[in-house]
Amino acid sequence: MTQPFRSFVIFAEMRTGSNLLEATLNAVKRVTCFGEAFNPYMMGWPDKDELKGITMAEREADPHRLLAAIFDKPNHLPGFRYFHDHDPRVLDAIIEDRSCAKIVLTRNPVDSYVSTALARATNQWKLNETETPIPAAVRFDGAEFRQAVGEIEAFQLKVMHRLQVTGQAAFWLGYEDLRDAEVMTGLLHWLGRTDLERVEPASDQVPQNPRELSEKVENFDEMQAELARLDPFMLRRIPNFEPRRGPAVPSFLGAEAGRGLIFMPVKGGPTGRVADWLRAMGAVAGDFTQASLRQWKRQHVGHRSFTVLRHPLLRAWKAFESLTQGRNAELRDLLRRIHRVPLPHDPELAALDQGRKAELFAAFLDLLRRNLNGQTTLPTYPGWASQSEVLAGFARFGAPDMVLREADLPRELSWLAASAGIGAPADPPRAEPFPDFLNDQELSAAAKRAYLRDYVAFGFAGQP
Numbered sequence: 001m002t003q004p005f006r007s008f009v010i011f012a013e014m015r016t017g018s019n020l021l022e023a024t025l026n027a028v029k030r031v032t033c034f035g036e037a038f039n040p041y042m043m044g045w046p047d048k049d050e051l052k053g054i055t056m057a058e059r060e061a062d063p064h065r066l067l068a069a070i071f072d073k074p075n076h077l078p079g080f081r082y083f084h085d086h087d088p089r090v091l092d093a094i095i096e097d098r099s100c101a102k103i104v105l106t107r108n109p110v111d112s113y114v115s116t117a118l119a120r121a122t123n124q125w126k127l128n129e130t131e132t133p134i135p136a137a138v139r140f141d142g143a144e145f146r147q148a149v150g151e152i153e154a155f156q157l158k159v160m161h162r163l164q165v166t167g168q169a170a171f172w173l174g175y176e177d178l179r180d181a182e183v184m185t186g187l188l189h190w191l192g193r194t195d196l197e198r199v200e201p202a203s204d205q206v207p208q209n210p211r212e213l214s215e216k217v218e219n220f221d222e223m224q225a226e227l228a229r230l231d232p233f234m235l236r237r238i239p240n241f242e243p244r245r246g247p248a249v250p251s252f253l254g255a256e257a258g259r260g261l262i263f264m265p266v267k268g269g270p271t272g273r274v275a276d277w278l279r280a281m282g283a284v285a286g287d288f289t290q291a292s293l294r295q296w297k298r299q300h301v302g303h304r305s306f307t308v309l310r311h312p313l314l315r316a317w318k319a320f321e322s323l324t325q326g327r328n329a330e331l332r333d334l335l336r337r338i339h340r341v342p343l344p345h346d347p348e349l350a351a352l353d354q355g356r357k358a359e360l361f362a363a364f365l366d367l368l369r370r371n372l373n374g375q376t377t378l379p380t381y382p383g384w385a386s387q388s389e390v391l392a393g394f395a396r397f398g399a400p401d402m403v404l405r406e407a408d409l410p411r412e413l414s415w416l417a418a419s420a421g422i423g424a425p426a427d428p429p430r431a432e433p434f435p436d437f438l439n440d441q442e443l444s445a446a447a448k449r450a451y452l453r454d455y456v457a458f459g460f461a462g463q464p
Contacts, residue, residue: 004192005101007071008033008079009094011159011170012105013152015115017178018081021105023202024184028193030076037070037080038063038087044080063090071100077191084155095162101191102163104156107175109149110227114138114216137216140223146230242372242380245393249288257281258422260300262293262400266390267382268318269310270406273429277413280426290397304420306402307394308409309387311460312451313444314434319384320364324349339367339376354437365446372450388453403458406431 010033012018022033034051035044043051043059050056052069059066067090070078079101082094094100117138118124124134163170171190177183184199214220248264255261255278263278265271278284285296297303310318323332324343335341341363344352352360368384370376382390394400404412410428417425448455 005077006099007097008077008101008103008191010079010081010103010105011083011156012081013083013107013112015112015119016105016107017175018105020178020202021103021173022081023204024178024199025079027202028188028196028199031188031191031193032073032076032078034070034078034080036083036086037066038082038090040085040087059087063087064093067093077193084152095159095166095168098166098168102159102168102170103173103187104159104170105173105175105178106156109152110145110213110223111175113145113148114140114213118216137218139218140220140226142223142226145226242374242386242389245382245385245389247290247393247395247397248382248390249290249293249397250286252286252288252293253278254285254288254293254296254300255279255281256283256285257425258417258420260296260303261416261420261422262297262303262305264305264307264394264400266307266309266387268315268384269308269387270409270429270432273432274308274409274413277426277429281422293397302421304402304416305398305400306404306416307391307400308404308406309454309458310406310432311434312387312454313438313447314406314432315387316365316368316384316447316450317361317435317438318432319368319381320361322383323364334378335364335367339370339378341367354435358437358440358443362443362446365443365450369446369450386451386454388457405458 010018010021012021022035025031025033036042037044037051038059043049043054043056051059052066054066054069070080082091095102117140118136121136121138122134159170171187173183173187179201181198181200184201185196188196188199213223217223251265251267253263253265253275255263257278261278263274265274275284288296322328323335329346332343332346336343341360343349343360367376371378371380371384372386391399391403402412402416404416409431413428414425454460
């Protein structure tokens with residue numbers, strides 16, 4: 001018999017049927033599921049404080065010791081159940097172990113939520129055929145439901161992404177599959193137990209609340225109204241096809257003024273003006289590595305970090321201006337030939353009037369929309385990448401303490417300086433003037449189509 005896996009993990013959540021799945025697996029010879037082995041509040045099962053000879057305190061000190069003990073079972077297929085709020089320190093080891101089979105068990109989140117609420121209300125978590133269910137009804141809490149679903153969804157997406165990145169596949173089960181003998185047989189065959197002709201689901205557990213939801217939820221109408229507000233298919237999500245950006249640490253500036261300021265510039269923003277403001281107050285360091293920046297931060301206790309956002313329309317215009325100048329001849333030629341931006345030949349660019357520039361800028365904004373949606377072969381250059389993605393890149397090292405707006409710099413930099421202990425800051429820079437010809441509804445609409453994520457995320461209006 002060929003057994004491709006030496007262990008397994010069941011990624012599940014409360015009230016998804018994981019107890020029933022565990023019972024089914026444990027009924028098979030040489031297969032053992034050790035419950036919720038990494039539940040912070042118990043060792044595998046309720047009222048147990050030891051598992052595989054390891055105490056809860058020992059697991060707390062070194063969870064990998066328990067993981068190794070569970071999987072150390074030759075000629076056997078051991079595993080356990082893992083929920084989103086279990087010990088995160090073992091997740092990487094589980095995911096990266098290709099000999100560990102991944103089983104993902106899901107259930108309708110409303111059913112899971114109501115079942116969990118009922119179990120808490122009655123303290124009846126499992127039911128066999130000789131026991132009587134305790135009748136009860138619970139109130140649906142919309143905020144609690146949204147938070148629970150959000151946490152579980154984030155965890156499931158994380159698991160799915162990690163499996164994709166590592167080139168692994170999981171066996172996906174729904175709650176309704178757990179009483180299907182053919183599906184259970186298929187699961188065991190997938191795990192390598194092809195010697196089993198048929199696997200019967202465990203029969204020592206019965207559904208606890210087979211009533212309709214309307215009988216189990218006191219405020220059923222309120223629940224329906226709350227669920228109608230949700231967007232399960234993410235119809236309102238703004239598509240994002242931009243490549244992920246790095247933190248760009250070498251571009252950061254560290255000012256010695258006060259307790260220290262770290263400026264995290266967004267390319268295409270008012271970097272020069274803010275840098276001049278910092279230098280007017282003293283020494284400024286740059287060209288950091290991640291290691292040297294961490295050291296700088298250790299030496300400047302109480303420092304503040306910040307970035308400055310520019311209105312997307314003005315920032316796109318600055319990117320366009322930069323494109324039409326300097327050493328971008330090859331890129332300009334590519335835009336003319338391939339990307340539907342009808343730039344005149346380079347000798348004619350300097351003579352363009354504002355009206356003609358506005359026409360060309362509109363075509364450039366359409367290019368930006370296609371580029372940010374992953375519809376061109378061009379890379380997404382830092383000077384026109386969305387500011388949302390730039391900030392997400394910063395956060396991969398450390399998010400800024402403050403996100404300022406260029407239009408509000410006179411007020412916001414003064415407040416920032418005070419928070420960093422700078423008693424007499426230099427006069428803050430004013431915002432870049434907004435060219436009159438950009439006050440055009442069509443250009444504003446085109447910029448919003450290109451940078452919808454930024455407009456929504458940061459509350460930018462159509463025009464400054």
